[in-house]
Amino acid sequence: MVKLMLLLTFILGVQTLYAASVEELSQRLDILTDEVLGLKQSTQTSKTTFGGYGEFVYINKSSQDESKNKVANGTNPKVDAQRFILYVGHDFSQKWKLSSEIEIEHANEIFLEQGSLDYHHSNAINAQAGLLLVPVGLINLYHEPTTFLGVNRPEIDSKLLPTTWREMGLSFFGELNGFSYRFSLMDGLLASGFSNDGVRSGRQKGSQAEARDLAWITRLDYNFFGHTVLGGTTYIGKAGGVATDVSHKVYDIHFDTKYSGLYLRGVYTVVKLGNVEQLNIEKSKTGSNSIASQMNGFYANLGYNVLRSTSDSELIPFIQYESYDSQNKVGSSYTKDMSKVRTNMTFGLSYKPLSNIVFKADYVKSKNKTKTGVDSWNLGMGWNF
Numbered sequence: 192m193v194k195l196m197l198l199l200t201f202i203l204g205v206q207t208l209y210a211a212s213v214e215e216l217s218q219r220l221d222i223l224t225d226e227v228l229g230l231k232q233s234t235q236t237s238k239t240t241f242g243g244y245g246e247f248v249y250i251n252k253s254s255q256d257e258s259k260n261k262v263a264n265g266t267n268p269k270v271d272a273q274r275f276i277l278y279v280g281h282d283f284s285q286k287w288k289l290s291s292e293i294e295i296e297h298a299n300e301i302f303l304e305q306g307s308l309d310y311h312h313s314n315a316i317n318a319q320a321g322l323l324l325v326p327v328g329l330i331n332l333y334h335e336p337t338t339f340l341g342v343n344r345p346e347i348d349s350k351l352l353p354t355t356w357r358e359m360g361l362s363f364f365g366e367l368n369g370f371s372y373r374f375s376l377m378d379g380l381l382a383s384g385f386s387n388d389g390v391r392s393g394r395q396k397g398s399q400a401e402a403r404d405l406a407w408i409t410r411l412d413y414n415f416f417g418h419t420v421l422g423g424t425t426y427i428g429k430a431g432g433v434a435t436d437v438s439h440k441v442y443d444i445h446f447d448t449k450y451s452g453l454y455l456r457g458v459y460t461v462v463k464l465g466n467v468e469q470l471n472i473e474k475s476k477t478g479s480n481s482i483a484s485q486m487n488g489f490y491a492n493l494g495y496n497v498l499r500s501t502s503d504s505e506l507i508p509f510i511q512y513e514s515y516d517s518q519n520k521v522g523s524s525y526t527k528d529m530s531k532v533r534t535n536m537t538f539g540l541s542y543k544p545l546s547n548i549v550f551k552a553d554y555v556k557s558k559n560k561t562k563t564g565v566d567s568w569n570l571g572m573g574w575n576f
Contacts, residue, residue: 242278244575246336247271248343253566257558262565272298286311290319294355302396304355315365322397325356326373326410327424328458329445336573340454340509340541342551343569345490346533347515350389351462352443353380358406359397371412371422379404379439381432382470385482387528389517390439390462393430404429406439418450430464435473438465452499454507457491468522479528481521488515494541505543512536529560548574 251268255261274296281289292305307321324332330344331354348354360377378400380393395401406428412420426441443460464470467484476482494509513535518527539553551571557564 238282240278240280240282242280242576243276244335244337244573245275246273246571246573248273249570250342251568255565256562257564257566258562260563276304304357306397313365315367316363317365318361318363320361321359322357323360323362323375323377325358325377325426326362326375326408327356327426327441328352328354328443328460329447329456330354331356335575336551336571337543337547337549337575340492340494340507340551341511341537341539342553342571345458345511345513346535347458347460347488347490347513349391350517351460351486351488351515352441352458353389353391353394356394357397358395359400359402369414371414373408373410375408375410377406377408377428378402379406379428380430382430382435382437382439382464382482383432383474385430385464385470387476387480387482387518387531389486390430393432401431404431416450419446419448421446433470433473435466435469437467437470438463440464452496454492454494454496454509457489459489460487462486468524471522471525477525479518479526481518481525483518483521485520486515486517487519488513490514492537504545505541507541507543509539509541510537511539530563532560533564534558547576548572 247270249268249270252264253262254264254267274294275298276292276294279289279291279293283289288309288311290305290307290309291303294302294304296302303322305322305324307319307323309317309319311317326332328348330339330348331352334344334355344354358377358379360375362373362375364373365371378395380390381395381401382393384390384392384394386392406426408424408426410422410424412422414420423444424442426439428439430437430439440463441460443458445456445458447456448454463485464482465484467482471481474482490511490513492509492511494507496505496507498504498506514533516532518531521527534557536556537553539551542550544550549572551573552569554566554568556566
């Protein structure tokens with residue numbers, strides 16, 4: 192009898208433990224199911240996004256200039272981790288968004304290239320405020336290495352349109368019936384950084400920028416047939432950093448076509464500076480070192496995807512012609528530096544195994560009026576995601 196009671200007690204205890212274990216297991220499975228569903232939903236509706244682009248280059252300049260004189264090249268050839276960029280975006284709501292771009296240049300310099308709060312009302316009306324790209328030319332707004340054919344950006348997009356050109360400001364933009372527009376108000380460049388070689392060193396980049404002198408920018412584009420863009424930009428402002436009152440005006444006309452394997456684009460720009468006589472005196476510029484009252488230039492390139500009919504990859508032989516003058520007009524008391532009248536003829540090849548990966552090779556034949564141009568051949572690779 193005693194043995195029978197002990198057996199019954201043991202069986203009841205096992206059943207109780209089993210029931211408790213099943214209940215606990217069921218609870219844990221419910222918790223795990225909720226966590227998995229929550230993770231799945233957060234993945235599907237992620238509010239924070241990441242992206243980026245980069246470009247690494249090899250540059251080998253000739254040891255002689257176009258007059259066959261020996262050139263002191265310094266570091267030549269050279270390789271450079273030219274740019275490595277991380278995009279970070281966050282959607283606060285369907286209307287409000289944070290956009291940012293953090294850039295590492297030459298592997299050891301870190302910059303904030305863009306950082307803005309964007310308000311999206313509709314395709315036709317939107318706004319953003321913060322550190323913005325100045326909407327000039329073609330490359331400043333869209334400068335990923337997969338968007339242009341050469342290893343390096345055209346020199347015009349360094350000297351005259353100082354890509355990557357970004358300043359603090361406010362912008363309204365949108366698209367309607369093929370037209371796109373952008374109206375912006377931004378802080379201006381620093382005239383204290385201008386030289387006979389252009390305006391690049393006048394960029395403030397949002398770093399404790401002087402905001403007394405502002406610029407209004409208007410950009411209009413029209414998209415033909417979904418593959419050809421024709422447009423122009425007007426930049427009207429002042430440049431600070433000096434006691435002299437310096438006006439700064441930029442005008443450009445640009446076009447871009449990608450159709451049936453054809454790549455065709457071009458830019459023409461004029462830069463006008465006011466009161467440069469006084470500016471040159473203030474900056475102690477003499478002789479051919481003067482800052483010009485007008486700079487101008489243009490470039491055009493043509494390429495064709497020879498794999499268009501046979502592959503999803505792209506192989507694009509191209510040619511680019513560039514001509515610019517950073518001393519187009521100088522004051523009567525100064526002489527013109529003819530080495531600033533430059534042309535670059537580029538012959539190259541761009542290969543895209545995928546649309547967002549590119550490998551490039553080109554040869555640049557450089558000339559100027561003093562025959563001191565130096566040729567180079569270059570290699571590059573880039574990506575964006």
